[in-house]
Structures are given as C-alpha cells and as structure tokens.
Amino acid sequence: MTNVKKAPFVIVGGGIGGLAAALGLAETGRESYVLERAPEFGEVGAGIQLAPNGTAVLERLGVMDEIRKFAVFPKRLVLMDAFTGKELTALDLGEAFLKRYGHPYIVLHRADLHKVLYEACEAKGGITMLTNSEVEKVEDLGDRAQVTLTDGTIYETDAVIGADGIHSKTRKLVSDDHPVCSQYVAYRGTIPMEEVVETAGTDPDDVIMWIGPHLHLVQYPVRRGELYNQVVVFKSFKYKSGADDWKANDWGTPEEMDERFANACSYVQRAVSFISRQFRWAMWDRTPISNWTNGRVTLLGDAAHPMLQYMAQGGIAALEDVAHLTNMIHKYGDDYATAFKEYQADRIPRSASVQTNARLWGEIIHAADPIAILLRNSIFSRRDSFDVSHVDWLYSKRYPDLSPLKSSR
Incomplete structure (x- = not known):
C-alpha cells in the first residue's frame, strides 16, 4: 500500500545548501521537510573557504556568531609556484578588505559549518529533518508537487527545492544533461597544526595555493587553527573518456600523484606525503543550463550549477x-511558480558566469605551456596585494540589503 504523506515544503538534500534553504524558508514563516538520503546528517570533505558574498548570507541567517567559534580569519590569499617555491601574488584580507566588503573572508571545516546550520535548524522549529530518505522522482502536478522515495513513500507538498548535489535526481525534471569530468582528481585531509612545517614565504594563517603544470596544492587552517587542511589536485593522463565508474578505472591513483609531484619543491613534496591516500575524488562540473524550474519545483546549489572548485565559490553560490530565493518567496508569497522564475532569472546568469570562470581559472593556474606560464607570472608579479579588481565582481554581489523583505504572506 502506498504511503502518502503531506508536507508543507520539501527540500531534497541535507547538505549545506539544503539546510540553509530551510533556514531561509523559516524566515518567511514556512515549515519544511529536509530529506537526506544518508543514514545521518553530515558533510563529506575537509575545509571550505567562504568569501564575503557567502559570510554575508550566513550573517543574514543568524549563524555567523556561532560560526566564528570555529572559523579562522586568514590574513592573505597567496599563490605560490609549486616548483620554485616562490610567491607569485597575494590578496590582502585585512582591514581595507573588510571595510570594502563589510563581511570577512573565513575558512573552516565543512563539518563545522554543517553542524552549525543543522543545530540552527533544530533550534528554529518548523523544520523536520529526515534521514534514509532517498528520492526516486520529483514531479510538478500544477496545484502541488510530489516527491517519491525509493521505499515507495510519497510526499505531497506545496513546492520542492532540489538541493541534492551534482548527481541530482530533481534536476532530471528540467534537464537530461550529464556531469562533465575534468580529468582532475583531488585528495583531501587535515593534519594537526603542530605537524605543519614552517617554510620561508608562507604563514600558517594564510590560504595558500601552490600551482604548477596540471596540478596544485591548497593549504589553510581550520577548526580555530587546530587543524591544517590540505587538498592535492592533479590531472590524470590515465583517464579514459566516457568512463562513468571512475573508481573502477586505474587513474588518479596515489602512485600517479607521487609521480606528478616528484619534481615539486621540497616543501610541497613533504606536504603531499602527509595527505590521506585512502579516498580520492574526481572533479566534475556541468555545463550551465538556461532553466532550473518546472512549476512548483526549482533547483539550488550544485543541483543547479555544479562548478569546479578553483574559485572556491561552490558553497557560496548555494x-x-x-x-535570493528567500527574497522572492517573501515577495511573491505562495505563488511559487513566479517566485522560482524570478529567482532563477537573477541567479542563472550569475552562477553560469562563475561556472565558466572556474573552468578558465583552472586553465590559468594549471598552465603547462612555458609562454603561458611566463605571461601569467608576469601579470601576477605586477599586482598589488590590495588590488581587488579581479575579484570585486564576485565579492561585492549583494541582494536587497541581504535583509528580510516584507513577506506577502
């Protein structure tokens, strides 16, 4: 017998975007169900960087005070040459930066951010968070929406937000596209801060990206500076195009990682030796699409616009x-079809630009042609550390006051 349940508003996916969406809906006075397919709520991965366009939203959602207990406020974003060990350029994140954008640049453990959002949802009330709820199908029925789980449970609801990641089931309602493999693979992990080896030209409080042909290494402190986050990324030349089950193929292995970083400077080689080799992640994105919405169903976060990590904007985009979605629901009330269309009209051009620029930035930092490297490094060397001209379009994005609009409900 079919198990049909009523739900006021359904959010598919209990990650950072899904939980933040639940808090946004609560701001409009709406209750929601958050459906998470895993046995428990949690976040996979290690560190996350949040620029001012992200921390501004967290401030609005009322969680920044709690996040400050876990976050680290880095002094600079630094690009280093992974082979020569020389600093190429940096962006100062100090007083002038904070004054310009009004919100800080922070780094923290993804699990800490997720925990803060989860606890805020628990404290808010009106947010029901359900585990072991894998979605099979999402449908728009005109006067309502419907979510069917793999166990046969059906939720009839006023509207649905698909925040179910790059392999989104919700996205199938608006697009039959597929993720695109970049041929790059990432190894992630944290080590105790006391194991970090000091090196000339770097500061443990900086966010450092060591770059080289077809590879990079990112490092920064997390969890109040108690842990040091490291991400090792490289392009695999053993990748076979069209291989969907990438883990079953012999590419992006630890052995290939060691081979790729064999000629890096001694500090980078030592850093790579600390990385956990048990798990690896292929790096995927999707090509931007022109529509995220079908009636009472819309997409959010990686379900809408999965992007490569090179600009550290994936979580921020969510x-x-x-x-913006919260603002549109404030404005249009229960006319979800209109609210969703207005939401995507603003967000699709913006997120598509970030997606395509992330791909471009990957080409720049991973350049292998000697002339391209020389040109890039020459441009970097002329930058002032207080010059924000290349990031201002990202960090200065604001929605009306980023404060609640008067609800039409």
Whole structure:
C-alpha cells in the first residue's frame, strides 16, 4: 500500500545548501521537510573557504556568531609556484578588505559549518529533518508537487527545492544533461597544526595555493587553527573518456600523484606525503543550463550549477541562491511558480558566469605551456596585494540589503 504523506515544503538534500534553504524558508514563516538520503546528517570533505558574498548570507541567517567559534580569519590569499617555491601574488584580507566588503573572508571545516546550520535548524522549529530518505522522482502536478522515495513513500507538498548535489535526481525534471569530468582528481585531509612545517614565504594563517603544470596544492587552517587542511589536485593522463565508474578505472591513483609531484619543491613534496591516500575524488562540473524550474519545483546549489572548485565559490553560490530565493518567496508569497522564475532569472546568469570562470581559472593556474606560464607570472608579479579588481565582481554581489523583505504572506 502506498504511503502518502503531506508536507508543507520539501527540500531534497541535507547538505549545506539544503539546510540553509530551510533556514531561509523559516524566515518567511514556512515549515519544511529536509530529506537526506544518508543514514545521518553530515558533510563529506575537509575545509571550505567562504568569501564575503557567502559570510554575508550566513550573517543574514543568524549563524555567523556561532560560526566564528570555529572559523579562522586568514590574513592573505597567496599563490605560490609549486616548483620554485616562490610567491607569485597575494590578496590582502585585512582591514581595507573588510571595510570594502563589510563581511570577512573565513575558512573552516565543512563539518563545522554543517553542524552549525543543522543545530540552527533544530533550534528554529518548523523544520523536520529526515534521514534514509532517498528520492526516486520529483514531479510538478500544477496545484502541488510530489516527491517519491525509493521505499515507495510519497510526499505531497506545496513546492520542492532540489538541493541534492551534482548527481541530482530533481534536476532530471528540467534537464537530461550529464556531469562533465575534468580529468582532475583531488585528495583531501587535515593534519594537526603542530605537524605543519614552517617554510620561508608562507604563514600558517594564510590560504595558500601552490600551482604548477596540471596540478596544485591548497593549504589553510581550520577548526580555530587546530587543524591544517590540505587538498592535492592533479590531472590524470590515465583517464579514459566516457568512463562513468571512475573508481573502477586505474587513474588518479596515489602512485600517479607521487609521480606528478616528484619534481615539486621540497616543501610541497613533504606536504603531499602527509595527505590521506585512502579516498580520492574526481572533479566534475556541468555545463550551465538556461532553466532550473518546472512549476512548483526549482533547483539550488550544485543541483543547479555544479562548478569546479578553483574559485572556491561552490558553497557560496548555494548560499547566494538561498538569499535570493528567500527574497522572492517573501515577495511573491505562495505563488511559487513566479517566485522560482524570478529567482532563477537573477541567479542563472550569475552562477553560469562563475561556472565558466572556474573552468578558465583552472586553465590559468594549471598552465603547462612555458609562454603561458611566463605571461601569467608576469601579470601576477605586477599586482598589488590590495588590488581587488579581479575579484570585486564576485565579492561585492549583494541582494536587497541581504535583509528580510516584507513577506506577502
């Protein structure tokens, strides 16, 4: 017998974007169900960087005070040459930066951010969070929406937000596209801060990206500076195009990682030796699409606009989605079809630009042609550390005051 349940508003996916969306809906006075397919709520991965366009949204959602207990406020974003060990350029994140954008640049453990959002949802009330709820199908029925789980449970609801990641089931309602493999693979992990080896030209409080042909290493402190986050990324030349089950193929292995970093400077080689080799992640994105919405169903976060990590904007883009979607629901009330269309009209051009620029930035930092490297490094060397001209379009994005609009409900 079919188990049909009523739900006021369904959010598919209990990650950072899904939980933030639940808080946004609560701001409009709406209750929601958050459906998470895993046995428990949690976040996979290690560190996350949040620029001012992300921390502004967290401030609006009322969680920044709690996040400050876990976050680290880095002094600079630094690009280093992974082979020569020389600093190429940096962006100062100090007083002038904070004054310009009004919100800080922070780094923290993804699990800490998720925990803060989860606890805020628990404290808010009106947010029901359900585990072991894998979605099979999402449908728009005109006067309502419907979510069917793999166990046969059906939720009839006023509207649905698909925040179910790059392999989104909700996205199938609006697009039959597929993720695109970049041929790059990432190894992630944290080590105790006391194991970090000091080296000339770096500061443990900086966010450092060591770059080289077809590879990079990212490092920064998390969890109040108690842990040091490291991400090792490289392009695999053993990748076979069209291989969907990438783990079953012999590419992106630890042995290939060691081979790729064999000629890096001694500090980078030592850093790579600390990385956990048990798990690896292929790096995927999708090509931007022109529509995220079907009636009472819309997409958010990686379900809408999965992007490569090179600009550190993936999680932030989901938070921007939440801010604008919340504003549109304030404005249009229960006319969800209109609210969703207005939401995507603003967000699709913005997120598509970030997606395509992330791909471009990957080409720049991973350049292998000697002339391209020389040109890039020459441009970097002329930059002033207080010059924000290349990031201002990202960090200065604001929605109306980023404060709640008067609800039409």
